[in-house]
Amino acid sequence: MxxxxxxxxxxxxxxxxxxxxxxxxxxxxxxQVRMAEWKPGLAIDAGPIPANSVKEFLxxxxxxxxxxxxxxxxxxxxxxxxxxxxxAVLAVRPCDAAAMVALDKVFNWEYRDDAWNARREATTxxxxxxxxxxxxxxxxxxxxxxxxxxxADAVLRCADGASKFILEALGEKGQALLAAAAGVLADGDAxxxxxxxxPVRFDSKAVTDWCGENFxxxxxxxxxxxxxxxGSCAYACPVCHCFDIQDEGTRSxxxxxxxxxxxxxxxxxxxxxxxxxRPDQAARWRQRVxxxxxxxxxxxxxxxxxxxxxxxxxxxxRLAISQVCREIDEARKAAAK
Amino acid sequence: MTIAIYQSAMMNxxxxxxEAPDVRTLRLQFADEADRVRFFQKYRVGMFGLxxxxxxxxxxxxxxxxxTRTGYVECTFRRTGRVTAAIRDREVGQAVxxxxxxxxxxPIESWKGRAIVFIAGGIGLPPIRSVIWNVLDRPGDxxxxxxxxxxxxxxxxxxxxxxxxxxxxxxxxxxxxxxxGGETPDWKGQVGFVPFVxxxxxxxxxxxxxxxxxxxxxxxxxxxxxxKLGFAPKDVYTTLENRMKCGVGQCGRCNVGSTYVCRxxxxxxxxxxxxxxxxxM
Numbered sequence: 001m002x003x004x005x006x007x008x009x010x011x012x013x014x015x016x017x018x019x020x021x022x023x024x025x026x027x028x029x030x031x032q033v034r035m036a037e038w039k040p041g042l043a044i045d046a047g048p049i050p051a052n053s054v055k056e057f058l059x060x061x062x063x064x065x066x067x068x069x070x071x072x073x074x075x076x077x078x079x080x081x082x083x084x085x086x087x088a089v090l091a092v093r094p095c096d097a098a099a100m101v102a103l104d105k106v107f108n109w110e111y112r113d114d115a116w117n118a119r120r121e122a123t124t125x126x127x128x129x130x131x132x133x134x135x136x137x138x139x140x141x142x143x144x145x146x147x148x149x150x151x152a153d154a155v156l157r158c159a160d161g162a163s164k165f166i167l168e169a170l171g172e173k174g175q176a177l178l179a180a181a182a183g184v185l186a187d188g189d190a191x192x193x194x195x196x197x198x199p200v201r202f203d204s205k206a207v208t209d210w211c212g213e214n215f216x217x218x219x220x221x222x223x224x225x226x227x228x229x230x231g232s233c234a235y236a237c238p239v240c241h242c243f244d245i246q247d248e249g250t251r252s253x254x255x256x257x258x259x260x261x262x263x264x265x266x267x268x269x270x271x272x273x274x275x276x277x278r279p280d281q282a283a284r285w286r287q288r289v290x291x292x293x294x295x296x297x298x299x300x301x302x303x304x305x306x307x308x309x310x311x312x313x314x315x316x317x318r319l320a321i322s323q324v325c326r327e328i329d330e331a332r333k334a335a336a337k
Numbered sequence: 338m339t340i341a342i343y344q345s346a347m348m349n350x351x352x353x354x355x356e357a358p359d360v361r362t363l364r365l366q367f368a369d370e371a372d373r374v375r376f377f378q379k380y381r382v383g384m385f386g387l388x389x390x391x392x393x394x395x396x397x398x399x400x401x402x403x404x405t406r407t408g409y410v411e412c413t414f415r416r417t418g419r420v421t422a423a424i425r426d427r428e429v430g431q432a433v434x435x436x437x438x439x440x441x442x443x444p445i446e447s448w449k450g451r452a453i454v455f456i457a458g459g460i461g462l463p464p465i466r467s468v469i470w471n472v473l474d475r476p477g478d479x480x481x482x483x484x485x486x487x488x489x490x491x492x493x494x495x496x497x498x499x500x501x502x503x504x505x506x507x508x509x510x511x512x513x514x515x516x517x518g519g520e521t522p523d524w525k526g527q528v529g530f531v532p533f534v535x536x537x538x539x540x541x542x543x544x545x546x547x548x549x550x551x552x553x554x555x556x557x558x559x560x561x562x563x564x565k566l567g568f569a570p571k572d573v574y575t576t577l578e579n580r581m582k583c584g585v586g587q588c589g590r591c592n593v594g595s596t597y598v599c600r601x602x603x604x605x606x607x608x609x610x611x612x613x614x615x616x617x618m
Contacts, residue, residue, distance in 0.1 A: 064345040066434075068391035073431050075391045077347065080339050110600075114340045215594065215614045242589030245343075245582040249392030256343065256391070261588070269580050269590050272396075272417035275553070277579060277593070277618055287592075287617075295595040314343035 002178060002185040004165045006158070009044040011184045012167075013090060017127070019180035021088040021124075024057050026050045046091040046128055046156075049137070053238035053310060054096040058119045059103065061235075063113075064254065066256035070249065080255075084118035088177055088258055090156070091128035095139050095308040096148070097151035098239030100125065105300040124173040127152035130161065133196040136309030138322040141202050144306055154167050158280040159190035166190055198230055202329040204293065204303060210328045211294035215286070223324065224282030226317050227264070233311035233321075234262030239304045242268070263287045289324060342585055344385040345389060346372035352410065353429050354576045356495035357488070360460060361425055362401065362413040367434065378406045379438055382445060383576060383604040386437025388412055393423030397581040399464040399603070400438060410435065413463035413495060439584040440603050443468055443548070443574060445479075447469035452480040454568075456559055458531050458551025459488045462495050464576045464603075465548045469503070475510070483510045483540045487555075490519035497504050500506035512538045514618045532558040535566075542567030549575045553618070560607060573607035577618075593617045 004012055013023045023038040026046055035057070046096045056123060067080040100120065107116035130137075130146035139145060149155060154174030157166045165184060169175040178185065209326050234240040244261035246252055264284050270276045296304035305321065312320030352364035357452060367373035382403060389395035396418075402411035416425045427433055445468065455465050472479045484503055488494045494513065504511040513526035514534040520526075525582050527534050531551065549559050556575060563573050579591035579598045591598040594614040596605075605613075 052435065065340050066345065066391075070392065073428075075432065077344070082338050082340060084338075106587055109586050110577065111342045111587070113342065113587065114338055118338060209545075241587070243582065243587070245395060245588070247389070247392050247394040254392035256389075256395070258343075261582075261590075271580055272421065273415075283616070290595075291589070291592075295592065298595050 001187065001189055002167045003188045003190050004167055004185055006163050006292060008184060009090065009165075010038075010042075012181055013038045013044060014228060015181050015184045016088045016090075016177065016303075020086055021177075021180070022085045023088050023090060024054070025039055025090040030102070035092070036296055038090075044090070047132070049093060049134065049308070049310075051236070051310070051314075053099065053308065054092045054125070055099065055103070055241075056239050057087060057089065057217075058100060058123060059116060059241060061260050063115065063258045064255045065258045068254045068256075070252055070254055075254065078253075079230070082115040082118050084115070084122045087119070087123040088126060089123060090126050092125050092152075092182060093130060093308065094127050094146065094148040094150070094152065095144055095306040096238045097125050097127045098144050098148060098306045099151070102239050102296070102300070102304055102306070103150040103241055104304060109299075119231075124153045124177045125151060126154045126156055126167070126174070126177065127154060129157040130196040130198075131158045131193055131194075133198045134309070134313075136312040136320065136322070137196075137198050137307065138201045138309060139307035140198045140200045140305050141322065141325070142204050142221040142305050142307040146198055158193040162193060164190045166192060170171060198307075202326040204325070206329045206332050207293045207325045208297050208303075210332050211290050214301075215290075219324070219328070220282040220286040223285040223319065227281045227285055228317050229266065229281050229284070230316060231264045232314045232316070233288075233319075234264055235260060236310035236314050238306060238308055238310075263291065289310055289321065292321070293325070343436070345395075345436040346376070347432050348410065348435045349432050350427055350429050356413060356497070357493045359416045359425075360413065360495055361416070362411055362463075362496075363424070363427075363433070364402075364408045365412070365433065366408065367410075368432065373407075373446070375534060376410070376438060377404060380404045381438075381442030382471045383442035383464070385439035385584070386410070386412070386435050386439065386602060387581075388414075388424055389420065389434040390423040390427060391434065394420040395434070395582075396420040396424065397578070397584060398597075399467070399576065401463040401466050403467045403474060405461075405471055405474035413460070413466075415460050437584065440599055441601065443604050445471060448546045449478050450480055452483070452540070452545035454483040454485070454545055454547045454551045456485045456531060456535055456547060456551070458486075458555040459493060460495065461551030461555070462486055464550050466496060468548060471511070473506070481510065481547075482508060483512070483538065485512045485514070485531060485535050485538055487514035487516070487529075487534060488519070489516045491515055491521045491524055493519070510540075511536075530558070531555050532562045536562045538617050539566060542569075545572065547573045549573065563607075570607040570611065572574070574604060575607070575610070576603045576604065577605060
C-alpha cells in the first residue's frame with residue numbers, strides 16, 4: 001500500500017513537477033479553492049470542493065484552432081499546434097473524472113477532436129475520494145458516488161482519520177505516476193476513512209422519461225423567469241462543452257479561436273437574419289435540462305450531468321438543477337398515483 | 338499536430354455573380370487537388386460547408402452546385418453580418434477558406450423514374466438548385482421536373498439566367514412568381530404567394546417527390562397544399578438551417594429537440610419534421 005502523509009500533497013506535486021508533469025491541484029486562491037496549475041510554494045487544499053471543474057485543463061476556455069498569415073488581400077495557413085503537456089491532476093473529484101468520460105464521447109462523435117484526445121492521453125487523473133459533501137452534491141442521483149473510479153487513473157483516499165492518504169494506481173498512466181512519485185510515497189498500512197455520504201435526491205431515469213413527454217411544460221417558463229442568463233452554471237459545469245468559433249486578427253495575422261459558450265445566452269442560437277429558435281430564457285433552460293437528461297442519454301447512453309453541484313453553488317438566482325430534477329421526479333410520482 | 342477537423346481547404350474565387358440585392362454567388366476552385374478529390378468523394382446533394390475569411394470567421398451555407406460538376410463548388414449567400422460581409426467583399430482571384438462537406442443528403446437515387454417538384458422561396462432556391470442541376474444533368478434517370486419559385490419582388494429572384502434556361506427546357510415546367518406588389522410592368526410570371534401559386538399549378542402528388550425550401554412561413558403554408566395534392570409526407574423533403582459553428586455535432590447549438598441539424602440533417606422529410614418539436618425551430 002502506498003502511503004502519503006496528509007500534509008505532503010505539495011511534496012507529491014513537487015516530485016511530479018520534477019518528473020516533467022504539469023501539475024494541476026486544488027490551490028487556495030483567496031476565499032476560494034480552485035483547480036489551478038501548481039507552482040512551488042502554493043498551498044494545496046484538498047478539503048473544499050474546488051470552485052471550477054477540471055475541464056479547462058483538457059478543453060481550454062479559449063484555444064487557437066487555426067492560424068493564418070495575412071498579406072493584403074491574400075492569406076496563407078500557418079501551423080496551429082495543439083498544446084498537450086504531460087499533466088497530472090491531483091485530487092480531482094470523482095464527479096469531474098466521470099465528466100471527462102462523458103466528454104470523450106462528444107469529442108469523438110464520428111469526428112475526432114485531436115486536441116481533446118491528445119490532452120486526454122497526456123493527462124493522468126488522480127481522483128480524490130470525497131470525505132465530505134455539501135448540500136449541493138448529488139453524484140449518487142446521477143450514477144456516481146463519492147468513491148467512484150470512472151475516469152480515474154489513480155485514486156487518493158483519506159486514511160487514519162485524515163492523517164494520511166492512500167494512493168492507488170488504476171491503470172498504466174496511474175502506475176507511471178506512482179513510479180514517478182516513488183520518492184515521496186511510503187510503503188505501509190492505513191485504514192481508509194469512510195467516503196462522504198451523499199443522499200439520493202431524485203431518480204434520474206424518471207427525469208429522462210419526463211423530459212421525453214414534456215417539451216411543453218410550465219416548468220420551463222418558471223425557470224426562465226428566475227434565470228438571469230449569466231451562463232455561470234455552464235462554465236462551472238464539468239460536462240458542459242458547447243463552444244463558439246470566432247476569428248481575431250491584425251493586419252498580418254489571424255487566428256480562429258474556439259471559446260467556451262453556453263445555451264443559456266441569447267446569442268447562442270440567434271440567426272443572422274434575426275430569427276432565434278430559442279427566443280427566451282425558458283427555451284434555453286429547457287435546452288439545458290433536456291440536453292443533460294434526455295438528448296445526451298439518447299445519443300450516448302449516459303447523462304451529461306455528474307452531480308458536482310457547482311451550477312447551484314454559483315447561481316446568483318439560487319437555481320439548482322438537482323432541485324429541478326427532484327421536482328420533476330416528485331411530480332411524476334404524484335401523477336402516477 | 339493540429340486539430341485536423343478544423344483545418345480548412347483554400348479555395349480560389351473564379352467567378353462572382355450578384356443574384357439579387359445583397360445576394361451573391363461565388364464559384365470556388367480548390368487550390369489543392371487533393372482537397373478537391375476528397376471533397377467530391379464525399380459530396381452528395383444537400384450537404385453544406387463552412388466558408389470563411391481569416392480574421393472575420395466562418396459561416397455555414399449549403400453547397401449550391403451539384404456533384405455532377407466536379408471542377409468547382411458554388412455557394413449563394415445573403416450578406417447579413419460580419420462574416421458574410423467579409424466573404425462578399427472577396428473578389429475574383431482572391432481566396433476563402435472552406436471545410437466540409439457536412440451533413441446528410443437528399444436520397445435522390447431512390448427517386449429514379451419519379452416526378453420531382455421543386456418549391457422554393459427567395460434565398461431558399463440555392464439549397465435545392467444543386468438537386469435541380471443534379472437531376473437535369475442525368476437525363477433519363479428521373480421523371481418530369483416542375484419548379485415553382487417565388488420571391489418578394491422581381492429583383493429578389495436569384496439565378497435569373499438559370500430561370501430563363503430552365504423555362505426554355507422541354508423537360509422542365511417552370512412557374513415563377515412574385516409577391517403581390519413585387520411585380521414590374523414587364524413581369525411575365527405569376528403574382529401571388531408560393532403556396533397559392535403551387536395550388537394553381539397543381540402538379541400531381543401521387544408517387545411524386547417534393548422538395549421545399551424557403552422562409553418558415555412559406556414552408557408552413559406550402560405543406561398543407563402538398564398534402565392536398567396527394568404527396569406522401571415521407572416524399573416531401575426540406576432542408577433546415579440553424580446557426581452552426583463546428584458543423585460536426587460538437588458545438589451544441591443547431592439541435593432541434595434531440596435532432597442535430599448538422600449531423601442528422603440538414604435534409605429532413607415532412608414525416609421527420611412532424612416528430613420534431615416545432616417550438617425549437
